[in-house]
Amino acid sequence: MRIATWNVNSVRARLPVVRQWLQQSGVDVLAMQETKTLDETFPVAEFRDMGYDIAISGQKTYNGVAIASRVAMSNPVKGWDGRDPSRILAVEIAGITVIDGYLPHGGERGDEAFQRKLAFFEGFRAYLDRAYPADRQLLLVGDFNVAPEPIDVWAPEEMQDAIGFMREERDALEHLRAWGFVDLFRTFHQEQQYTWWDYRMNMFKRRMGMRIDHAWGSKNLSVRVVDCLVDVEPRTWEKPSDHTPVIVTISS
């Protein structure tokens, strides 16, 4: 089974690109972030036509998460403790709990949103401690808006104040990971690889990006994972998202 995560930056604006990628990749599950639309205006029929059932937790204009699956999916849970329903969506698929997360961007140091970002990571970790036993088969995927290590950004020395690579953000990310997750991409690949490139300043063409989209497995899930890779291709297409998909392959 293959499960992917992709910040699509508006599911309606991105429909042609998402359709093309789903058809050529043939992944079983796609967790999306920044769908930017209400559940009522989500293009459900378009996903059904491609053979995918859909779980949605959206809002107008901002945020929004959704999971498309062509294998049986059950027990959708929006948010954590009822909070942030447009950022967190969990479902059960083949005995695996898949959590789709769009973690806060946070802005610059000193912005109100920056402290809220750090508090989100702390609070969400505490929620995972309460909600899930450590032996659970758990897959946490999504746009975490933080790059973990120097290799995951294009200029680590000059980026100490860059959104997504500040010391406080990296510490918050590591604290969340320490629930018991394994960074699946880094387990299988040691090379530099980004998942997001700013639309501005030709950052993609200049190969200046960050690895801020992640797939993390609990111990008991990670032993079943046989690969995790980044598919850069859809970032080269017309009208792309600024992010590109990460794919996890799990042995049956």
Added chain:
DNA sequence: ATGGTTGTGCAACAA
């Protein structure tokens, strides 16, 4: 220091 781009929705904000 600012600007650069994209999406939503039609001005301004978020990323």
